[in-house]
Amino acid sequence: NAGVTQTPKFRVLKTGQSMTLLCAQDMNHEYMYWYRQDPGMGLRLIHYSVGEGTTAKGEVPDGYNVSRLKKQNFLLGLESAAPSQTSVYFCASSYGVEQYFGPGTRLTVT
Amino acid sequence: QQQVKQSPQSLIVQKGGISIINCAYENTAFDYFPWYQQFPGKGPALLIAIRPDVSEKKEGRFTISFNKSAKQFSLHIMDSQPGDSATYFCAATSGGGADGLTFGKGTHLIIQP
Numbered sequence: 197n198a199g200v201t202q203t204p205k206f207r208v209l210k211t212g213q214s215m216t217l218l219c220a221q222d223m224n225h226e227y228m229y230w231y232r233q234d235p236g237m238g239l240r241l242i243h244y245s246v247g248e249g250t251t252a253k254g255e256v257p258d259g260y261n262v263s264r265l266k267k268q269n270f271l272l273g274l275e276s277a278a279p280s281q282t283s284v285y286f287c288a289s290s291y292g293v294e295q296y297f298g299p300g301t302r303l304t305v306t
Numbered sequence: 307q308q309q310v311k312q313s314p315q316s317l318i319v320q321k322g323g324i325s326i327i328n329c330a331y332e333n334t335a336f337d338y339f340p341w342y343q344q345f346p347g348k349g350p351a352l353l354i355a356i357r358p359d360v361s362e363k364k365e366g367r368f369t370i371s372f373n374k375s376a377k378q379f380s381l382h383i384m385d386s387q388p389g390d391s392a393t394y395f396c397a398a399t400s401g402g403g404a405d406g407l408t409f410g411k412g413t414h415l416i417i418q419p
Contacts, residue, residue: 200349227403227404229406229407231406231409236315236411236412237411238312238395238409238410238411238412239350239395239407239409240409241406241407241408244404244405244406246404252405254406255408286349286350288349290403292402292403293338293340293355293399293402293403294340294352294355294403295352295403295407296352297342297349297350297351298349299347299348299349300347300348300349
């Protein structure tokens, strides 16, 4: 089992560009999450999903959109990237309280 | 409003010593308190977790102490080793975890040989 995988691993965007981050899990988990990690800030929840076709806002949702069209995939979109979105993005999945994290995507917006 | 406060931000411990990291929470609805360990360039990995119906949980060299009345919990690493050098995050959640985890800001732990 690959667990939780994230694509891409690194990306540099210019202000105003758009992109989609892909998260995939092969553990048949119902719940999936997107977090961002910034120095000295810990991890903050952006959006989450409790099942296929459902999404909900987390602590810092502004500037992001998500979709969960298939149970195993959770997409995070940035429609118009801003320098404040420079961060490391982590996806996680779970069937309950124990969350399994992916390796992260390092995004730089210039 | 920070719901989980973690201290210290950084910690240096000699090999063989005890590392102690503390967290305090505000939301009394929280009912699951995990600790995550993160190495550079990697995603966080669950280390140990506790529920508020017990005051202590031990797994190998790692122990969580939980004080429900004070709304505090701590991670103790006994016989700390250089391989324990990492960033540690406390977290909390409620209601089965569906709504995600609320994390502390992290502690950068260095174990000196």
